[in-house]
Amino acid sequence: MAQRKMLSQQKTRRTKEVQEELKGAEEAMGKLKPITKTAPDWLDDYAVEEWDRIMPLVEDLKIKELDRGLLATYCQTYSNYKNATLKLKEQGLVIETERGTKLSSYYTVQRDSVNTMNSICPKLGLTVESRLKILAPTEETATNDPFEGVLNAKK
Numbered sequence: 001m002a003q004r005k006m007l008s009q010q011k012t013r014r015t016k017e018v019q020e021e022l023k024g025a026e027e028a029m030g031k032l033k034p035i036t037k038t039a040p041d042w043l044d045d046y047a048v049e050e051w052d053r054i055m056p057l058v059e060d061l062k063i064k065e066l067d068r069g070l071l072a073t074y075c076q077t078y079s080n081y082k083n084a085t086l087k088l089k090e091q092g093l094v095i096e097t098e099r100g101t102k103l104s105s106y107y108t109v110q111r112d113s114v115n116t117m118n119s120i121c122p123k124l125g126l127t128v129e130s131r132l133k134i135l136a137p138t139e140e141t142a143t144n145d146p147f148e149g150v151l152n153a154k155k
Helices: 016-030 045-058 065-091 105-124 128-134 148-153
Strands: 094-097 100-103
Touching: 045 065, 065 105, 100 105, 105 128
Parallel strands: none
Antiparallel strands: 094 100
16 A cells, blocks of 8 residues: 655646645644654563664654554564564474474464564655655755646636
């Protein structure tokens, strides 16, 4: 799912009415309640560590209180990944059973955690690509279209 670009980042030409509607939506988004800086109490220790680590880093992004659950899910998933990785380091990727060898169940947790984090991170601006979209310069570039004045005069 593609993230919605801010009005200043959109390259298509829009009517003034549509531009005003989008600008109003962006202003309303800016008025949403800021995210609470303290981690939810249901997160485990590694998840709280990750919350505390990234909270100062995401302050410049447009993350609001409505995104708290998604951010908490990212942190808990990171913790699940870390726990599974530590167990794999301790026990190994392949385990012996009475029926032979098999992949450790911690590998499944690790793999699923990576997939989950890969789906959450772009939504929160936690990847380079998603940050480039969110933090793109907001200056509107002037167009040198010689017919723009003629078109605007007819409206």
